[in-house]
Amino acid sequence: MAHIGIVGAGLAGAGAAYALRDTDHDVTLLEKSRGVGGRAATRRRDDCRYDHGANYVKEGDGRTVDLLHELGDDGLVDAEEPVWTFDRDGAIEPSDREEAHKFTWTAGITQFAKRLLAETDAAVRKTTRAESVARDDAGAWTVTDTDGDEHGPFDALLLTPPAPQTADLLAATDWPGADGALAALHDAVADTEFRTIRTLVFHYDFALDVPWYAVVNTDKEHAVGWLAREECKDGHVPDGEGLLIAQMSPAWSVEHYDDPLESAAEAGADLVADLVGDDRLADPDWVDDQGWRYALPDEGLAADAEALASAREAGLFLAGDWVAGAARAHEALWNGVDAGDRIADRL
Numbered sequence: 001m002a003h004i005g006i007v008g009a010g011l012a013g014a015g016a017a018y019a020l021r022d023t024d025h026d027v028t029l030l031e032k033s034r035g036v037g038g039r040a041a042t043r044r045r046d047d048c049r050y051d052h053g054a055n056y057v058k059e060g061d062g063r064t065v066d067l068l069h070e071l072g073d074d075g076l077v078d079a080e081e082p083v084w085t086f087d088r089d090g091a092i093e094p095s096d097r098e099e100a101h102k103f104t105w106t107a108g109i110t111q112f113a114k115r116l117l118a119e120t121d122a123a124v125r126k127t128t129r130a131e132s133v134a135r136d137d138a139g140a141w142t143v144t145d146t147d148g149d150e151h152g153p154f155d156a157l158l159l160t161p162p163a164p165q166t167a168d169l170l171a172a173t174d175w176p177g178a179d180g181a182l183a184a185l186h187d188a189v190a191d192t193e194f195r196t197i198r199t200l201v202f203h204y205d206f207a208l209d210v211p212w213y214a215v216v217n218t219d220k221e222h223a224v225g226w227l228a229r230e231e232c233k234d235g236h237v238p239d240g241e242g243l244l245i246a247q248m249s250p251a252w253s254v255e256h257y258d259d260p261l262e263s264a265a266e267a268g269a270d271l272v273a274d275l276v277g278d279d280r281l282a283d284p285d286w287v288d289d290q291g292w293r294y295a296l297p298d299e300g301l302a303a304d305a306e307a308l309a310s311a312r313e314a315g316l317f318l319a320g321d322w323v324a325g326a327a328r329a330h331e332a333l334w335n336g337v338d339a340g341d342r343i344a345d346r347l
């Protein structure tokens with residue numbers, strides 16, 4: 001039996017653990033947050049549940065739909081209303097793109113990682129932030145967290161945090177004999193850029209009467225990037241109430257990232273009211289937010305193939321949406337599954 005360490009319990013980490021479920025390897029996930037799911041995140045407030053990171057899982061290439069059903073149909077939600085578009089002037093109109101499935105769960109999108117992990121015997125160590133990594137002479141990996149506790153030794157280690165956070169870990173990695181592979185890997189990971197998004201959440205004591213589930217800004221010139229109605233997801237918002245998720249554009253988000261919630265929400269609600277053409281939306285009865293400094297990768301990892309091969313040979317693996325090169329929940333998941341399969345092959 002081998003020991004495998006996974007840093008990060010988002011969909012890539014959960015996918016890797018899921019891929020390893022039928023092996024007899026011992027799997028441990030180290031997760032800095034209090035819950036699993038990473039950017040596929042859900043919150044509760046009053047009687048509402050809302051997905052404030054990834055809004056839904058796309059069907060991808062079909063195997064995702066099969067997997068979702070395998071994980072259990074109870075509570076699986078497919079938001080049926082369409083996604084419309086708007087431009088820099090805020091002109092909302094139907095999209096000519098074919099509507100795809102938009103999956104989440106009545107209990108929220110965190111169910112995806114939770115259900116994957118429930119199929120495994122993996123140990124999940126929450127509120128455990130990896131700070132440094134070391135490889136010993138026998139080739140085993142150890143992770144030290146910010147409390148100074150050591151985890152491992154691991155025969156293989158998979159890093160899944162967003163590229164800038166993985167670059168920090170690689171900068172704090174002691175890998176004797178790496179012969180330049182570590183530096184090459186670090187530089188390539190550090191070069192993988194992410195966009196920042198500030199998500200604003202607006203709750204209303206009335207439901208909005210519009211034909212769309214969400215509207216997306218297609219020319220990327222509007223301060224609002226995406227606006228979605230959580231009430232279109234069964235079980236998320238009580239009847240007669242409305243809950244909007246506004247993902248602000250990267251430019252707006254960077255400019256207002258550190259603004260207090262009150263002023264950011266006031267400015268955001270004005271923009272939303274203007275966009276939808278409904279003055280009532282400027283006055284939500286409660287608000288919430290989340291800053292995603294590392295929200296979406298701009299591109300995929302462009303690592304030197306030799307450095308990647310050396311790392312794998314030494315038992316060090318990478319996974320995530322930024323490795324896949326696509327900022328999508330299902331892409332992160334399958335990238336993690338592939339990493340899990342590669343680890344199983346190597347051990």
Ligand SMILES: Cc1cc2nc3c(=O)[nH]c(=O)nc-3n(C[C@H](O)[C@H](O)[C@H](O)COP(=O)(O)OP(=O)(O)OC[C@H]3O[C@@H](n4cnc5c(N)ncnc54)[C@H](O)[C@@H]3O)c2cc1C
Pocket residue numbers: 007008009010011012013030031032033036037038039040052053054055056057058128129130131160161162165197199247292294295296319320321322326327328329330332333
């Ligand atoms: C606002 C927003 C909207 C989105 N909308 C959609 C959408 O509608 N549909 C869609 O398909 N995708 C969407 N995405 C993208 C999707 O959420 C991501 O592609 C996917 O969730 C990435 O999964 P991951 O496992 O690669 O990374 P993450 O989810 O980021 O997981 C990495 C994990 O590592 C943990 N971590 C980081 N550093 C450390 C450390 N040092 N020690 C321990 N743990 C650590 C983090 O806490 C996190 O749990 C959206 C993303 C955002 C931010």
